[in-house]
Amino acid sequence: MSEQSRLRWRCRRGTTELDRLLTRFLEADSGGYGALDSDGRGCFERLLSCEDDQLIDWLLNGQPPAEDSLVDLVQRIRAASGLSA
Template identity: 50%
Template sequence: MDDDAEFKKLRWRCRRGMRELDQLLGRWLEAAWRQSPSAERAVFLRLLDCEDDTLWRWFLGHEVAADVEIDALIQRIRALPV
């Protein structure tokens, strides 16, 4: 699959039905996906597999992801400029 087709599919997967999550995930996708190493991309794909309510609790800081790689990525996403 070419990069543009994969990117479009990922953009669609970042649409969660909650505007705030859409913005957080989409912002990282636009800002970091193309230059990220494959390991970080794999963590992002695992993050996209998580349930929306869980993601929201993690992003708000009400809970911490048990997976340290996912938690580290969440912190980087939260730190991105708006």
């Protein structure tokens, strides 16, 4: 299984909204997952390990994560989906 396929599978969540946000970021031509450096890709993996209720607060409700390393990534994901930062 390729890295992209594995990540696409991990982007599948309990809600359609989260599925779409995460998958859109993963597949974005510019500004998405492909634009991340190795640290950013590690943050994305860490983000995918978070519970759905946290992701909803951060990605859909606009609340910043407590972990500073995830703040920029959350903003990038929201921006890739056209949500305000």
